[in-house]
Amino acid sequence: MTARGQHLSDAWYLDQASGTLSLGERIFMESHIELSDEGAKKLADFEAIGAQILEDIEIENASDQTLGFDADDIFARDLDIAEVTTRPEDHTDPAPHDKQDRYFPIALSNFVNENKLAIRWRFLGPKLKKCLLWKDKDGTKLWMLKAEAGAAIPSHSHRGYELTLVLKGSFHDQANRFERGHVQEADDDTEHEISIDEGSECVCLALTQAPLAFSNPLIRALQLFTGI
């Protein structure tokens, strides 16, 4: 199954709202939501459900007796912090985007800056480059794909999910066209090939649970070197 267009399946917004995603998954979702009004609405709906679940928690003794602190402790801690927040770094803005990442969503840009990641593009295939940003213990990867106008990613399927967010340019598959802010969701049942539209290079943020499964054995051999 492939979800197409401006949003993902609801399960992803539930995971984002409940705070259960891994770091890489969260950066992907935050980047997507920044660029998609529809995605932001879906997340807000699930956050409203979470808020109601918080409200519905029954407290047998609804006083603060079970807590090890009270409101006065909060006021005291506030004063303590106020005394040490004159350090200039406490009020610095996020690092400005350089030319390279001007099209990055803020969530992605902050992630790159906070982790002092260098954006280095490496060979992936003809007209294709990749940049690995994050890898989980289970093999899930957050990475970027940069493709020249007119490039093609050959037919492939997936062992697990693959989410793709367009940051710059556009691409199309057999049925749909995807441009900045659009997301493509693919899973085990999806086999597709992707073509980059003419006129501009395309940069995508991708989240893949396992290496792509290419139909072509030569490309499968190439995966040993590219790691995607």
Add this chain to the structure above:
Amino acid sequence: MPKIGSSIEKSPIIDDFALLLKRIASDRDKAAYRLVFQHYAPRIRAFLIGRMGQSASADDVVQDVMLTIWRKADTFDPAKSAPSSWIFTIARNRMIDHHRRASSKTHYESEAQMELPQPMQQADDLIIRGEDSQRVSKAVRTLPEGQAKILELSYRDGLTHQEIAARLNEPLGTIKSRIRLAMQKLRLRLGETT
């Protein structure tokens, strides 16, 4: 913990908390804050203990959440979200922040990095709004057991939809369908009575 949506009768009056947060922001009103504290601190603690276990860390995060509410009440905008949604997202973000700090010693904390809820859409654009709170609770309570169970495993136990599929030994597609159907029903039921 009770089943999701089982205590609708005890839901607070949302506008009251919006007013209290406004008074905290504009007047640093400690009496207003005490009322917010009294209602939310025990609930946030129960929620976080459910997710993090009974630990000193959970209590630390509760303190961080309550401190953030006191210090950042001026960022709450009643036109954009309900007080409960604003507070829920702070609790969730501070919990995530705690896990991130625990897994990365290079992270340092400062006020500039405190994770506050991202600005949301204007309330008029939202299908589920703050004033719908009691109806949300009622609607959730009427979901089929299989759909309500998924929400409980997600929010209460902190499982992803993939982990829920594994826990329930159900195909991933089935879980995704149930989540979609649950949200469709909630939107429909809330829309019907608007």
